[in-house]
Amino acid sequence: MSIKVNVVFSRDDDGYYVFCPELPGCHSQGDTFEEARINIKEAVELYLETMTKEEIDKALGKELITTTMEVEVG
Template sequence: MEIVAECPVLPGCVSQGRTREEALANIREAIELYLETEEAPELPTAFEVAEAEVIV
């Protein structure tokens, strides 16, 4: 099973991992790489943080 992580503020910034920890580490790296690109959008000054867990 793969766990998918995404950053909704950055369109298309998605990653995955075999564990929650791996998925979080991978999305952190994806965010860093995304922000290094020339197409990186200006980030909003305020945003909401939410977390959801789905068990199948």
């Protein structure tokens, strides 16, 4: 069975940090985007294995919308 999940990546000097906002505590990292993508996929799969179908349906039933905005500072 295939399930779509939302993941959020951020990049800094040390590489990539990635987390799944729908699954509290489910996060990973990698030196490259691809490594982080592979790592979070594994983390999500392992996380979901610990949940019932009802818990999965409830956790992943949210729509996540992200955007970038410009704000004034100082």
